Amino acid sequence: MFLEKRAYQGSTGKVYPLPVTERLSDEKQDVAYKAVFLENEYLKVMILPELGGRIHRAYDKTNHYDFVYYNHVVKPALVGLTGPWISGGIEFNWPQHHRPSTYSPVDFTFAQNPDGACTVYLSEIDKMYGTKGTAAISLYPGKAYIEIAGRLYNPTDLPQTFLWWANPVVPVNDNTYSVFPPDVNAVMDHGKRAVSTFPIATGEYYKYDYSAGVDISRYKNVPVPTSYMAAHSDFDFVGNYDEGVGAGLLHIADHHVSPAKSSGPGATATSAAPGTATAPTRTAPTSS
Structure with missing residues (x-):
């Protein structure tokens, strides 16, 4: 509550009741993280539920190309709303900016669907506003894309504003x-x-x-x-x-739902969906 006036890229810095990390250790150590994999004949996708549910690696098996930046180390910087944030992969952000829990564990489960697709479901309840966000990440047999379906729920009695945006980081060169x-x-x-x-x-x-x-x-x-x-x-x-390699990443989303687009210092391509949730709210599936 004491950070409300903190300048934070146009949004409030308030994070109560979440704690804020203000200093990081300089000592490195080996840590084992639980990973969930989705794979078909075209793609191999690695998801880390213990680090915000991010897609940490997205690998194209046809040309041996990581179409999002595969960071081989977990080296947090104080970029997130509550502090720690890591670069690489595809980060999911809500209800604002670099998600307050981007470095925290999320609930997850997975399922195989009748059409042969496999889906990993990620879910959490935001402690700041009481809203709930989920992401369903799917791979389909015979298809070379990742489908991400976001769902946002507002179980509170009040309207809650939010941003929902995907933040894929890609390797760059000249x-x-x-x-x-x-x-x-x-x-x-x-x-x-x-x-x-x-x-x-x-x-x-x-x-x-x-x-x-x-x-x-x-x-x-x-x-x-x-x-x-x-x-x-x-x-x-x-x-x-x-x-140079004849490859890249294309993010497709309904512009009526996700109207904004951006690129950042690491040539990051993002798509954002702003809104106000007055009842259970769903965003449309997006494909990367």
Whole structure:
């Protein structure tokens, strides 16, 4: 409750009754984490329920390509709302920002469906507002995509605002560029602290001079860690592509449900669904 006035990228820093970690140890140690795997003839997916239920690895068996960044170590930084956060994989965030419990265990179960698909169900109740969030992660036989269906429930007597967004982190190099829909012609920083034209930046953005006209969709043209968000698009996709290996990631979600798209310092492609839950609320399935 004492962190309510903390500046946190445009949102409140309040986390009560959750504790906040303010310092991390410099000593490393080996730790065993429970992992749940989904696999078919195309993909192998590793999920870590003990670390927020994140997809830690998503591997394409056809070209031996990790289409999200596979971090081989768990090295937290103080980026999350309550402190610890790790990079890599696909992080699920709700009800705001880098989820307060992104470094905490979540409940999970799994099932094989009549159509042959297998699903891992992840679930938790947010201690801050009393809402419940679940994610159902599925692989289908003969299909080379991951389906993620989010469900949000509000069992309280009051309306509760929320954000639901997936945060896939991808490996980047000079051949990498962000794939935004063609109707995205302007982007903004966290909390609209800065605005730029897109994909060609022509002014100052993140205190850097792009007045010569620079294509900021290409990672090699962005000299400082830079985030850019698109508030609206009539298309359903966002992603990235590596021309050097001829592979990338495409995130597909109904833009009526998940309208926002963004890219960050690690060429992160995200899709966000804002709203107010006045009754049990469901977001549509998304495919990566």
